[in-house]
Amino acid sequence: AQKITQTQPGMFVQEKEAVTLDCTYDTSDPSYGLFWYKQPSSGEMIFLIYQGSYDQQNATEGRYSLNFQKARKSANLVISASQLGDSAMYFCAMREGTSGGSNYKLTFGKGTLLTVNP
């Protein structure tokens, strides 16, 4: 079973509108972290936002917010007021076992390609 599922291969949004990118995850570990990364056409991986499993509030970073619904195991990324520069591939990722362990490997979803139209 996939640990991270991104069901939207591609999304389109009009400039200045908000968009939600979906991510669901699967883990039995009570301690985990969820990440979103942006990969523009230039190829670099850009960290956007992080949510810990014990965090009481949804994470926010500027125009990015993470809609964390723990019971549903979803961690959707919300981008407000989309800009043309937001056009990129977006990856959701999870790290299990943040309470300690010998590794902190990230598991990625397959990504969502967001296109912002003018």
Added chain:
Amino acid sequence: DAGITQSPRHKVTETGTPVTLRCHQTENHRYMYWYRQDPGHGLRLIHYSYGVKDTDKGEVSDGYSVSRSKTEDFLLTLESATSSQTSVYFCAISESAGVAGRIHGYTFGSGTRLTVV
């Protein structure tokens, strides 16, 4: 000062030849990772390291080996390259999670585009 550099950035090699990719960090981070990125698959973990000489396999480790003789360097070797190993390879580094599980994020290298012909 990127903190993490990958070399080479691009490489074309022939089937059956050995290839070594290098990841070098200046952050003194304990954890290092090699991922490959392919269309429709996202990033998949090949191998990772949690210290000098401490490495383990990821989900797509067949055909790859790694070595970490120094904290700053993590080498990925394709012993005998195949066309299925044509991909973009990313190295990443991270610190320990800390007591609260907060992290400073993972830092990714710029990637190596490998083509096996």
